[in-house]
Amino acid sequence: MAHDTAHQHESNTKKIWTVFAILSVVTIVEVVLGILKPEFLTDTSFLSMSLLNWIFIILTIYKAYYIAWSFMHLEGETKGLRRAIVWTAIFLISYLIFILLTEGGYIYEVYKNGYVAWDF
Amino acid sequence: MEATVVRTGTEGKTWGGGNEPLKSSYGKMMMWFFIVSDALTFSGFLAAYGFSRFKFMDSWPIADEVFNHFPFLHGVDAPMYYVALMTFILIFSSVTMVLAVDAGHQLKKGKVTFYMFLTIIGGIIFLGSQAWEWKNFINGTYGxxxxxxxxxxxxxxxxxxxxxxxxxxxxxASSRVEHESRNGIWYESEKSxxxxxxxxxxxxxxxxxxxxxxxxxxxxxxxxxxxxxxxxxxxxxxxxxxxxxGANLTRNEYGPPLFADFFFFITGFHGFHVFSGVVINIIIFFNVILGTYERRKNYEMVEKVGLYWHFVDLVWVFVFTFFYLV
Incomplete structure (x- = not known):
């Protein structure tokens, strides 16, 4: 245990408040966009999703990055632990999302084209 | 200790034993394992929500019309503001938590106590807000x-x-009266x-x-x-x-039943995490006050519950996006 206490931790208070400012600004931007819903963003579609939704998702991941890296102190962990955590999650979640959304879209088409009657 | 160690000739090598290859204590690593598996659980729920939403792509409710209440502004259409406030409360309680961890590194008991207290208050306010949000959702507005x-x-x-x-x-003049179990067979009753x-x-x-x-x-x-x-x-x-x-698990006035089901299930599951986080924080808070970690000269327990608390915040960031924004 000796090496644990031997570490001299300096205060990161300033950095914490900076991250708080970043997270707040990003949340405010999200809320403002969510209320205004600028037309050129909602009407422009990129990879079958509106630009606005892409912005929301990217900003969310940006926030998640700061929470994980700064608050959960992932940046201070060893590379091995960090990769074990981040890549496991990213790989499995992307796979899950891809499969389920593709399937959901397919069922939507089946309903829409009337192959299955469901609204009696 | 030294006397009992068996020499294997692999000392100093990464897997030779006696060292920590990932330079992380056992407890912290187990907390990370738990967080990763819990993150996968939540993504399972959110992906299932996405599946149902894609399935009912053209009949899903518009979030701004469902969640448009704000305390003391009765009848005013205020989309997003309330949930934005809730997000701020949770992010801020995350900040006080990380400040508590930071103070713990410097072995400042008073500061740790103060910041832990603020974190707990933030968590309780968030839970109350969640309850109010549910109340509005369940009661509905228009029918x-x-x-x-x-x-x-x-x-x-x-x-x-x-x-x-x-x-x-x-x-x-209606003749239809709600059937209650006390008026008939005891095991038969109906919803109001x-x-x-x-x-x-x-x-x-x-x-x-x-x-x-x-x-x-x-x-x-x-x-x-x-x-x-x-x-x-x-x-x-x-x-x-x-x-x-309003809304229940069978029907809701907003749209497809699955919308309310997922709302109840995902925000409820998240709310349960917040609740257990608050309970764990309170336990650690009292340990800090009693001086347990002061005597250990190590505040790592605060760091571990901190990890869990930030994770709850992290999940909320995603719930916020997929229920209220997208």
Whole structure:
């Protein structure tokens, strides 16, 4: 245990408040966009999703990055632990999302084209 | 200790034992393992939500119309503000948590106590806000009728404003009384009856020529399709079978039943995490006050509950996006 206490931790208070400012600004931007819903963003579609939704998702991941890296102190962990955590999650979640959304879209088409009657 | 160590010739090598390859203590690593598996659980729920949403792509409720309440602003349309406030509360309690961890590194007991206290208060405020959000969601605002196929029909006036059932229905003397278990066989009871019967709503609708029906189907512009007066009357008389006010797990006045189911399940599961986080924080808070970690000269326990608390915040960031923004 000796090496644990031997570490001299300096205060990161300033950095914490900076991250708080970043997270707040990003949340405010999200809320403002969510209320205004600028037309050129909602009407422009990129990879079958509106630009606005892409912005929301990217900003969310940006926030998640700061929470994980700064608050959960992932940046201070060893590379091995960090990769074990981040890549496991990213790989499995992307796979899950891809499969389920593709399937959901397919069922939507089946309903829409009337192959299955469901609204009696 | 030294005397009992068996020499294997691999000392100093990464897997030779006696060292920590990932330079992380056992407890912290196990907390990370738990967080990763819990993150996968939450992504399972959110992906299932995405699946159902894609499945009902053109009839999913518009979040701004569902979550538009703000305390003390009754009847004011305030989309997003309340949930933004909740997000701030949770992010801020995350900040106080990380400040507590930071103070713990410097072995400052007083500061740790203070910041832990603020974190707990933040968590409790968030839980209260969540409860208020649920209350509004469950009670509903306007009410709607449902069709035999399970679709929701909402009412609007000529200006496109939503109209509540109470403004439409013409009350009749009703003979229908709620069946309670004490009046009959003890194991049979029914859910509380809606304030108006479908007959009263139909009668009121045909009286007031201003009213129209808004279906749950979304057009290309992202707006719900509104029927003409003739179509509305035909639709209401031929298809509407019941009245729904607010939301439960079977029906809701907003749209497909799955919408309310996922709302209850995911925000409920998250709320349960917040609740258990608050409980764990309180336990650690008292340990800090009692000086347990002061005597250990190590505040790592605060760091570990901190990890869990930040994770709860992290999940909320995603719930916020997928329920309220996208």
């Amino acid at each position: 709607a009728v449902y069709t035999e196929g399970g679709n929701i029909l909402q009412f609007i006036d000529g200006d496109g404003h939503r109209v509540a059932l109470s403004d439409i229905a013409i009350a009749e 009856l809606p304030s108006y019967s479908i007959g009263e709503v139909k009668a009121g609708f045909s009286e007031n020529s201003d009213l129209l029906i808004r279906t749950q189907v979304v057009n290309d512009e992202g707006e719900k399709i509104i029927l003409s007066r003739e179509e509305s009357i035909a639709k209401l008389n031929s298809e509407a079978v019941g009245v729904v006010e």
